[in-house]
Amino acid sequence: MGGKAAPSAPDEHYHYLDALRGIFMLGGVFVHASTLGDDPIFNGIAYASGLFRMADFFLISGFLSAMLVGKYGPARTVRRRLASVGIPFVSTLVLLNPTALWLSYNFHNPDVSFLEFLQGHTVPEPAGELRWLLQLWFLVALLVYALCTPAAVTVLSRVVSSPVYRRATTGRPRVMATIIISVMVGTILIRGGYRAAVVPAIGSDPLDLPVEETLDFLPFFLLGVLLYLDRRRLLPAFQRPAPILLAVAGVLLLAATRGWVGGLASSTGVVLSRTLFTVAITVNLFAVASRLVPGPRPAVRYLSDASYTVYLFHYFWIYVIATLLSFDPSLRWPQMLLVTTLTFGVTFALHHFVILRSPFLRKIFNGKFPAGARSEGRHGDRRPAAARAVGSPTATAAGSESERTQPLRWLPPADHLDPERTQQLRWIL
Secondary structure, three states: OOOOOOOOOOOOOOHHHHHHHHHHHHHHHHHHHHHHOOOHHHHHHHHHHHHHHHHHHHHHHHHHHHHHHHHHOHHHHHHHHHHHHHHHHHHHHHHOHHHHHHHHHHHHOOOOOHHHHHOOOOOOOOOOOOOOOHHHHHHHHHHHHHHHHHHHHHHHHHHHOOHHHHHHOOOHHHHHHHHHHHHHHHHHHHHHHHHHHHHHHHOOOHHHOOHHHHHHOHHHHHHHHHHHHOHHHHHHHHOOOOHHHHHHHHHHHHHHHHOOOOOOOOHHHHHHHHHHHHHHHHHHHHHHHHHHOOOOOHHHHHHHHHHHHHHHHHHHHHHHHHHHOOOOOOOOHHHHHHHHHHHHHHHHHHHHHHHOOOHHHHHHHHOOOOOOOOOOOOOOOOOOHHHHOEOEOOOOOOOOOOOOOOOOOOOOOOOOOOOOOOOOOOOOO
């Protein structure tokens, strides 16, 4: 099939996935800074992000999740994943999001007190991002995917072992065709089924939960699971450059969004064009990252770890900083860039000087549970500390995520989360 065979050792560490995950996470700061105003540069960043960031993040998450199930079993993996994702989700939702929502409302609308805001004394159709989950919607999706992972691993393991699948994935052209067709078919079935069966019954977004987003990205999560299960055969093909595929996908997407071709201009045509472009750009990102980060990089490990804190706290600080600087929604890219830079500075400092120093804060905001904190079973867990630590949301791409006990080490374990899906948000009491 050409290309170097993908490593298959159980403890292989895919360092380039750490790098991609960190970049995707940190990119969310630019995307959410675009909500401060209406600027073509930052709007362009948000649009470009929507083409691949979240899909790629969930693809990497599926890869990691399958790895953890293979190494530690479905029950323990699900239990740890629910805790390591759920605790930061609840902590941020309760401690930061109410204030972030209030600041966002006051930035885009006439000021009200915090108590008045909580009581719903707002204008009828407020401007700004006011959906109660804000940037945390992706954690809800991860919690759902965690519950589905054992079943996904079981089903896809059978698919991988089938003769039909083996024939369909012989050689790179067949591998890429199978991946593209599978993701497109999955997208059509899941989106179509949701809109045909679920929306008429319960509404498009019941209780303001990210139901639609969770289903939309499910094909990419499942692709990540498949890539891990057949990593010796699929991964070498998936992380090779594909410039022709990217160019063709880009032209089709442009034709669909501009309405140049009648069939592509339909809603289904646009969705499938975006899906093809997402797969194409993902392949090329994997190719570039695997060559730039072939092994451990201290800066990559540190940034990947810190990116989780940055992402959880950034929305709050974007609006704190914009309010303190007395900005208004008419600001343009220089002011947005200033807010973005200051937000990075504050959140990185918060991670390095506060979160890393406190085991308790590492638990509630990073989902980090120190290795050996409690014994596993009657006689304790006798595996190495690095293995016992797997399960926190900061698992590396290889699944090794020990806390290392020293809070200010330069090489804290890397994180697996990233996020986002900017859209008009609404306040639900």
